Amino acid sequence: MRQVKVGVIGCGHIAQEVHIPNYIQNPKSKLEAICDTNQDILNEVAMKHKIKHVFNDYRELLNSGLVEAVSVCVPTSLHSKVVIDAARCGIHVLCEKPLATNMKEADEMLEAVSRSGVKFMVGFNRRFLPNHLKTKEYLEKGKIGRPILARAQMITTGPYGNEIEKSSCPKEAEKRMGSLFDSGSHLADLMIWMLGKPSAVSASISTHEDEVGVDDSAVVSVKFENGTLGSICVAWLDLPDYQAMEDSRKIEIIGTNGKIESDCLGPSLYFYSTNSLISKLRGKIKITPVKFDPKIPHEALSWSYKKEIDDFLTSIIKNREPSVSGEQAKEALRLILAAYESIRSKSVVTFKTR
Numbered sequence: 635m636r637q638v639k640v641g642v643i644g645c646g647h648i649a650q651e652v653h654i655p656n657y658i659q660n661p662k663s664k665l666e667a668i669c670d671t672n673q674d675i676l677n678e679v680a681m682k683h684k685i686k687h688v689f690n691d692y693r694e695l696l697n698s699g700l701v702e703a704v705s706v707c708v709p710t711s712l713h714s715k716v717v718i719d720a721a722r723c724g725i726h727v728l729c730e731k732p733l734a735t736n737m738k739e740a741d742e743m744l745e746a747v748s749r750s751g752v753k754f755m756v757g758f759n760r761r762f763l764p765n766h767l768k769t770k771e772y773l774e775k776g777k778i779g780r781p782i783l784a785r786a787q788m789i790t791t792g793p794y795g796n797e798i799e800k801s802s803c804p805k806e807a808e809k810r811m812g813s814l815f816d817s818g819s820h821l822a823d824l825m826i827w828m829l830g831k832p833s834a835v836s837a838s839i840s841t842h843e844d845e846v847g848v849d850d851s852a853v854v855s856v857k858f859e860n861g862t863l864g865s866i867c868v869a870w871l872d873l874p875d876y877q878a879m880e881d882s883r884k885i886e887i888i889g890t891n892g893k894i895e896s897d898c899l900g901p902s903l904y905f906y907s908t909n910s911l912i913s914k915l916r917g918k919i920k921i922t923p924v925k926f927d928p929k930i931p932h933e934a935l936s937w938s939y940k941k942e943i944d945d946f947l948t949s950i951i952k953n954r955e956p957s958v959s960g961e962q963a964k965e966a967l968r969l970i971l972a973a974y975e976s977i978r979s980k981s982v983v984t985f986k987t988r
């Protein structure tokens with residue numbers, strides 16, 4: 635089997651939890667090199683996974699001739715610089731989400747990857763959750779009729795809970811990126827993927843823990859071009875029992891003939907349709923498209939990361955486009971930036987039809 639030679643740039647939380655182990659486990663890839671400016675992290679990760687080639691400067695990794703693809707797992711404010719340099723070296727890129735911090739960076743990244751012809755994917759892993767894929771399929775088949783209302787809500791511990799040491803949020807917060815930017819970008823991507831482009835956005839943010847210095851809760855109202863009205867609600871909370879919030883993290887879409895509730899982190903969705911005999915007999919039914927071991931926490935989420943990495947590798951091997959494109963990631967960024975702009979200007983931000 636053809637193996638893609640890969641490198642990982644930035645060896646923090648998401649690289650250690652997702653990219654590095656998945657590249658090692660996937661038979662389609664060979665992890666050749668890693669890079670981090672932090673020598674301690676670099677040594678620790680290289681030793682743990684027996685990785686021979688290590689770099690402090692990502693440009694040296696790109697020019698080493700060791701890799702044909704990289705994951706970009708540096709903080710978001712550095713994505714554009716690294717992605718553009720990788721594309722100029724003819725190296726395929728899987729870039730973590732969100733795409734960038736502003737539209738200028740995003741445009742420059744997309745221009746660089748398009749000019750070089752490399753594969754470019756953005757890490758919106760939630761799309762690979764089997765329940766979200768089923769939700770999209772049901773929407774496309776018209777199983778709940780025409781979507782009228784959509785609500786996406788996600789509660790995470792953000793920088794407050796016991797994940798504080800590992801989370802990127804405090805560092806991202808230094809760059810003025812709060813819960814809306816960090817968690818909201820996943821929901822923005824899922825909503826656009828399921829419902830199409832937005833036409834108008836307004837938002838409110840709040841900060842309940844002053845020391846974080848950025849928004850730790852946000853509500854965004856979105857009108858989509860297809861007429862659906864939606865909302866995106868996110869909050870970072872310090873929760874002793876995170877599982878108790880399970881019911882509060884979902885995407886709920888109500889249509890003219892029914893509704894779908896899809897768990898943000900998987901694995902299930904609830905479905906009700908006035909056209910379905912099962913719904914008539916049993917009301918709202920629970921569907922779990924792929925069964926996971928309930929004893930393994932967030933196994934569905936791990937699966938979504940595994941699928942994301944596999945999709946990227948397959949796109950290189952089979953020379954097809956990856957499932958999450960840079961253009962799509964730019965639409966999610968546009969929505970989030972418009973939400974912040976609405977807060978700044980205290981007005982509804984409308985999009986020109988494109």
Ligand SMILES: NC(=O)c1ccc[n+]([C@@H]2O[C@H](COP(=O)([O-])OP(=O)(O)OC[C@H]3O[C@@H](n4cnc5c(N)ncnc54)[C@H](O)[C@@H]3O)[C@@H](O)[C@H]2O)c1
Nearest residue numbers: 644645646647648670671672707708709710730731732802
């Ligand atoms: N898909 C998801 O669910 C998800 C989850 C968490 C984070 N992320 C994204 O992943 C990215 C990284 O987040 P994280 O939580 O891993 O952050 P992190 O701070 O834990 O890791 C970032 C690493 O990059 C290194 N770094 C910084 N500048 C560098 C440079 N110039 N060259 C090489 N290495 C450099 C840092 O030393 C650090 O080890 C962010 O864009 C974040 O939004 C995505």
